[in-house]
Amino acid sequence: MFMKKLFLTLTLMVILFLYFINAEEVYKMKSKIHWMGHDCFKITNDKIIYTDPYQLEKEDKADIILITHSHYDHCSADDVKKIQTADTIIVATEDCKKNLTGTIKVVKPGDKLEVKGIKIEAVPAYNIGKKFHPKENNWVGYIFEVNGERIYLAGDTDYIPEMKTFKVDIALLPVSGTYVMTAEEAIKAALDIKPKIAIPMHYGAIVGSISDAEKFEKELKGKIEVKILKKE
Numbered sequence: 001m002f003m004k005k006l007f008l009t010l011t012l013m014v015i016l017f018l019y020f021i022n023a024e025e026v027y028k029m030k031s032k033i034h035w036m037g038h039d040c041f042k043i044t045n046d047k048i049i050y051t052d053p054y055q056l057e058k059e060d061k062a063d064i065i066l067i068t069h070s071h072y073d074h075c076s077a078d079d080v081k082k083i084q085t086a087d088t089i090i091v092a093t094e095d096c097k098k099n100l101t102g103t104i105k106v107v108k109p110g111d112k113l114e115v116k117g118i119k120i121e122a123v124p125a126y127n128i129g130k131k132f133h134p135k136e137n138n139w140v141g142y143i144f145e146v147n148g149e150r151i152y153l154a155g156d157t158d159y160i161p162e163m164k165t166f167k168v169d170i171a172l173l174p175v176s177g178t179y180v181m182t183a184e185e186a187i188k189a190a191l192d193i194k195p196k197i198a199i200p201m202h203y204g205a206i207v208g209s210i211s212d213a214e215k216f217e218k219e220l221k222g223k224i225e226v227k228i229l230k231k232e
């Protein structure tokens with residue numbers, strides 16, 4: 001009887017130990033992701049990838065620039081010039097083309113391409129019940145692979161059904177509301193997408209504030225690891 005109790009107690013302790021080890025485990029991001037504010041990220045491995053360059057303070061040399069649509073806070077010709085070289089490849093939607101120069105690969109939702117060894121997929125990004133980003137404009141978000149990690153840049157989008165089908169490790173999601181998802185909607189989106197890490201974006205520049213990002217982090221605690229990046 002004593003041995004049986006001891007055995008059960010030990011088993012329970014092992015189970016609890018394993019449970020807490022797992023709960024404590026934090027996903028170690030292999031990619032280096034820098035946030036330059038709004039939807040602009042700089043992601044580095046052997047290539048330098050920028051997304052939606054906007055209000056950049058420093059010049060740089062981008063290998064690839066991903067642009068989601070032609071609104072001025074996403075497709076900013078002045079900011080592109082700060083990081084563009086003769087070798088830079090821009091991936092953008094058709095409507096951005098008129099504002100830009102250099103090598104531009106035009107995409108629409110569903111397109112897949114490989115640029116400088118980086119696999120890139122353009123995915124839908126649109127509003128539901130708001131007029132700012134109509135689905136028929138064929139504007140995009142991107143899923144691209146860096147260091148074996150699939151990174152999802154949502155673009156200007158609401159919480160859309162397609163998100164359920166995305167398999168990604170890191171999700172960059174808007175949280176400001178108004179033109180895009182609110183923090184509450186972004187929480188639902190994150191729970192659907194189930195990334196290993198979610199990073200809030202699209203706040204602190206035009207609409208939205210750090211409190212949207214904090215709400216996103218707080219509500220997802222224990223469910224999805226959220227990283228609030230410091231603007232660089």
Ligand SMILES: [Zn+2]
Pocket residue numbers: 069071074132133156179
């Ligand atoms: Zn927009």
